[in-house]
Amino acid sequence: MSGEVQKGLEGVVVAESQLSYIDGDEGQLIYRGHDIETLAEHASYEEVLYLLWHGSLPTADELEAFTATMAEERTVGDDVRAALADLAAADEAPMAALRTATSMLSASDPEPDADPEDGGARLRQGRRITAKIPTVLAAYQRLRDGEEPLAPKEDLSHAANFLYMLTGEEPDDVAEETLDMALILHADHGLNASTFTSMVISSTLADTYAAVTGGVGALSGALHGGANQDVMETLIEVEESDKGSIEWVKDALEQGRKIPGFGHRVYNVKDPRAVILEEKSRELGDASGERKWYDHANEIEQYLVEEQNFAEKGLAPNVDFYSGTVYYQLGIPVDMFTPIFAMSRVGGWVAHVLEQVEDNRIMRPRAKYTGEKAAEWVPIEER
Numbered sequence: 507m508s509g510e511v512q513k514g515l516e517g518v519v520v521a522e523s524q525l526s527y528i529d530g531d532e533g534q535l536i537y538r539g540h541d542i543e544t545l546a547e548h549a550s551y552e553e554v555l556y557l558l559w560h561g562s563l564p565t566a567d568e569l570e571a572f573t574a575t576m577a578e579e580r581t582v583g584d585d586v587r588a589a590l591a592d593l594a595a596a597d598e599a600p601m602a603a604l605r606t607a608t609s610m611l612s613a614s615d616p617e618p619d620a621d622p623e624d625g626g627a628r629l630r631q632g633r634r635i636t637a638k639i640p641t642v643l644a645a646y647q648r649l650r651d652g653e654e655p656l657a658p659k660e661d662l663s664h665a666a667n668f669l670y671m672l673t674g675e676e677p678d679d680v681a682e683e684t685l686d687m688a689l690i691l692h693a694d695h696g697l698n699a700s701t702f703t704s705m706v707i708s709s710t711l712a713d714t715y716a717a718v719t720g721g722v723g724a725l726s727g728a729l730h731g732g733a734n735q736d737v738m739e740t741l742i743e744v745e746e747s748d749k750g751s752i753e754w755v756k757d758a759l760e761q762g763r764k765i766p767g768f769g770h771r772v773y774n775v776k777d778p779r780a781v782i783l784e785e786k787s788r789e790l791g792d793a794s795g796e797r798k799w800y801d802h803a804n805e806i807e808q809y810l811v812e813e814q815n816f817a818e819k820g821l822a823p824n825v826d827f828y829s830g831t832v833y834y835q836l837g838i839p840v841d842m843f844t845p846i847f848a849m850s851r852v853g854g855w856v857a858h859v860l861e862q863v864e865d866n867r868i869m870r871p872r873a874k875y876t877g878e879k880a881a882e883w884v885p886i887e888e889r
Contacts, residue, residue: 511874525558525857526694533775537694546782551664551689552576555636558694558857559629579637580658580667583614587645587655594649600845601726607642608722611635612715622711625860631714632856639852640664643845644671665689673837680793681836684786688832691779691825692847694854700724704855705862706869714859721855722848731844736766738830738840741802751805767827768816776822783828790835799831
């Protein structure tokens with residue numbers, strides 16, 4: 507085999523998709539023709555799921571029926587709750603617990619023998635997984651805190667129900683709207699590592715549970731889903747130091763430290779999702795009377811862009827730079843940030859799985875062999 511190797515498949519086009527469009531130079535993100543700014547302002551996460559899965563925005567009646575069906579499918583079985591309790595007792599990492607629980611969900615699926623090429627069955631399985639992941643995550647966090655998990659409420663939105671199951675209190679409108687917006691912003695983003703993993707798995711005609719479990723596994727890696735946690739831990743370090751934000755970041759750069767939340771494989775300018783979350787972070791700070799998390803992030807961004815020329819180097823804030831401050835102000839534990847990412851991105855994983863099986867061809871790239879081709883065989887007694 508010959509040809510130039512593209513490490514990490516960078517720039518390699520492997521599929522056609524109608525789901526999301528990214529312009530890295532203009533800082534643009536579109537879901538099925540609708541720009542992310544419009545969706546974040548006007549849509550609900552449920553509407554975005556419908557758009558991604560069905561190809562168009564729902565009518566009022568379609569959205570009502572879709573939302574009701576999603577709400578009816580939120581409950582998880584006793585086997586999953588018991589496994590989560592064991593994992594909590596073992597102090598398992600939240601993403602690992604989610605990976606295990608997601609795989610277990612297939613045991614209670616009402617269509618265990620569904621044809622893997624049946625798009626309708628795939629969609630129903632994906633809808634059930636998407637509905638149950640918030641229940642899994644909230645239950646796991648409560649079990650870690652020594653509290654009993656709460657049953658989901660069918661009369662709450664996807665975002666509000668998660669916050670209720672997590673905290674035991676129904677969220678106010680600001681908290682619900684904020685999390686709902688964050689879920690929309692993270693729902694899909696082209697062929698990122700976790701989405702591509704889900705597509706590869708589904709291309710073998712493995713079921714949707716396998717594909718989504720693989721997506722969770724890929725997202726758990728530090729180079730993919732963990733940056734929002736890294737950003738928040740950095741800001742906490744800044745707050746606990748005896749330095750201001752600018753002095754802290756100057757010292758960090760002199761020490762050769764990387765500042766998390768900057769740079770993206772696709773965007774050469776500020777991530778449009780970061781623009782939206784920056785404003786939401788500021789609003790949350792103003793509403794609570796405590797803007798320190800927004801202020802730290804904003805001051806660091808301004809210094810790096812204006813004084814360190816990060817923008818000229820193609821290093822601008824990505825979605826993770828402000829999402830962590832948003833989640834933290836909603837009372838979500840830091841090590842649950844990446845699981846929240848998964849709770850949103852499952853919508854995109856399912857959409858790409860559905861698109862893949864519509865015109866499926868098993869993913870089978872090749873590697874350029876760089877090893878020996880004529881090694882001499884040596885009998886074992888002579889080695």
